[in-house]
Amino acid sequence: MSLGLVPYAEAFALQRSLAGAVSQGAIPETVIFLEHRPVVTVGRRTETDVELHIPENAEVEIAETDRGGKSTFHGPGQLVCYPILDLGNHGKDVKRYVRDLEEALIRTLGAFEIPGERIDGLTGVWLTRPPRKIASIGVHVSRWVTTHGYALNVDLDPAPFTEWITACGLEDAAFTTMARELSRPLTTDEVRPAAIAAVAEVFGLELEGLPADAASGLWPQPIHASLAAR
């Protein structure tokens, strides 16, 4: 599902409800792609006194979440991916799931000839020499169903990662974007197809996109079978 620009609170509620639906087998595993309005999210391990130094005039929302990890920033120009997967189908291994998300990001970047890498001991995807973070990961798993996911910096000002917060709890870390690395503007619409393909490939999913407008027709849903049986 590509949902466009979605307020954080709506996306958070939606993910939790979709996770319940996946857990019930009411809907298939689902992958959401979207962008957020400017928001700083704090995870379960965030030390807000130390990590947040947001200027008073900054137009940004602050949201608490149930994901792991420290604080991070989301804004337009960042491609956010929230896979709602049943890890019962993917090995029941949260560490492996995070590594797989990193792999999907590395393949997405690879489609643009950007050499994303892992750095030992750190989560997310980086470019090196010098180290600069291009994508962050934070996940939550309940009843083996995943919520949250990754945020890939496509084309946005990375200043909030360092000036507003100590993103991911990393002092002195540098942040970059795909546009900066390619030295050209780039939209999330351009990156999304590669991101969808990478997630499908890494997790062995057959992803079927919901049509963007009503005229595109209808799509099959698991509920159709149960309706037919009534």
Place this chain on the structure above:
Amino acid sequence: MNERLEAAAKLYDEAARELDQAARHCEVAATHFRNGEVPRGAAHAWAAVGHMREAEARLDEQAREHSRRSVPEA
């Protein structure tokens, strides 16, 4: 309070909460469909289905418990 009645009440409370959430997602889905935001509307519709199933599961659980405890007429 009778323990069995309290257990039944708890299941109905949980079902009510799920139905409330389903209703909220339906309202949001309606707004998005009216705005022509089909995937966003569909996402909320799917979320509503999940909560309906959760509610149904609680009501089924209570029905099964009731069935277990029912004494057939002689």
